[in-house]
């Protein structure tokens with residue numbers, strides 16, 4: 372899932388300065404699962420905004436709405452509140468949702484209520500761990516399922532570096548060394564010979580360094596949003 376966390380209230384209040392009618396828009400996708408941008412969090416955020424406005428004796432109307440996913444045009448028809456009726460929409464979807472919705476409603480400012488952080492999984496109650504960086508050229512087949520791009524601080528594909536220490540990364544004692552994890556995983560699977568192979572340099576053009584990426588499945592295409 373895409374993992375994000377709510378921006379600090381001071382930053383949210385600064386973004387909303389000058390807006391007196393605001394819609395807090397939740398998303399029922401990943402951000403609901405990671406407990407940062409679902410309907411419950413939207414209700415809490417709306418209550419905090421109303422309270423902050425009352426304290427400052429500032430007129431502010433805050434409504435709340437939620438759609439199944441803000442990154443899919445299929446669900447925008449389910450909006451109960453029309454974004455055009457607000458000075459601003461505070462979206463607590465990930466950055467994809469905010470960007471996509473602002474393309475659909477260009478006359479209304481869509482403001483990000485979250486900092487979108489990474490692709491991750493919930494490893495314990497209340498804890499999310501980054502697992503993938505969306506590099507476009509997946510290497511997990513020979514790393515025992517541990518991603519060296521997302522989880523090694525230096526994105527090494529031929530690790531470990533000299534800084535690994537008792538299973539921890541030299542960047543932080545709190546952080547597991549990805550290449551130590553890869554070693555353990557390959558050892559458990561009886562595949563340590565994988566580590567003897569020198570991997571060629573990656574084609575980083577498939578990564579973000581090649582600009583914004585797109586995926587087209589020709590047999591499914593129809594008219595594109597924003598074109």
Ligand code: SF4
Nearest residue numbers: 503504506509510518
């Ligand atoms: S190698 Fe690339 S695609 Fe595969 S998990 Fe890591 S970042 Fe994601």
Ligand code: SF4
Nearest residue numbers: 523532535540548549
């Ligand atoms: S210590 Fe491990 S995780 Fe940290 S940079 Fe070196 S190889 Fe990567």
